[in-house]
Amino acid sequence: MASTSVHAGEASSSSSIQRPPPRSWMYHVFLSFRGEDTRTGFTSHLYAALRRKGITTYKDDNNLPKGDFISHELLKAIEDSMFGVIVLSPNYASSSWCLDELCKILDCNKNLGQHIVLIFYGVEPAHVRHHKGTIGEAFKIHERRQKPEDIQRWKAALTEVAGYSGWNPKDYK
Template identity: 75%
Template sequence: MAITVHVGEASSSISSIQPPTPPRKSWKHHVFMSFRGEDTRTGFTSHLYAALKRKGITTYKDDNNLCTGDSISDELLKAIEESMLSVIVLSPNYASSSWCLDELCKILECKNKLGQHIVPVFYSVDPSDVRHQKGTFGEAFKKHESRFGEESDKVTRWREALTQVAGYSGCSSKNQ
């Protein structure tokens, strides 16, 4: 399955995606979208969602206003598990949300256990800033470390998840 998405003047291709072959028999959603609402909800993410919908691609996009510090809901965890592919829109404030980071950890768990595919979108961020938690990602982690402790297992898992997802081939909004 190859997907080309046109959002405004920007065009991104997600090519050579083969359906996973995990023990799972069916998926409720083709795509789960992970994003920081304040950065991209009314712009990029809503346009991407509409483009996928026009192509007949069943996409889960949580539109609730989520509060920082709240724990990730069971409904959201289930939606991640029931999706064949996750599109992770890594934007400047993505790492400031503990909710987004918990979601990312669940997505990576589903990749490993269920064969889910992952497509990172580096939206106005450099992949190396994500990988090494520099720039706004570094600033966010200073706050997380002061809140949870520098050696916190949670903070360590989040760092590892960002490092891992930054290593995957994805799409970039650079120069678009």
């Protein structure tokens, strides 16, 4: 796929918020989603709609070169994206990859000025914030298999992102 470079606009000089300097972006959007929940439905439709509008979008199954080490390639794609679009779905937290992507997106928001768009797809923001329902069930499994510092980092990321204003598709039916 040919890459395009996208330039972020400069922040207003009257702003009291410290913003990173303008930079070039490889992608407009990085889509973070749990494949088994949304890949062939919602995320595929979102991806197609973004592409139709000319929005350069990174979706792992379309952009990930075969044979590359996945974590490095995904983390680089997140850094190279102007927006991180997070599709939080019932099984999102069951994937350590999704949780690592989420942490990286939050890091890029703070350090690179990446914007975050949050979509609550089949989950309630309160369940994400308080790690209830399927989110809480996923952490019970992670706690048996993962390092405590990873669990703590992932929970903090979910709590933080749940406080963002997000879009809930069920509100638009």
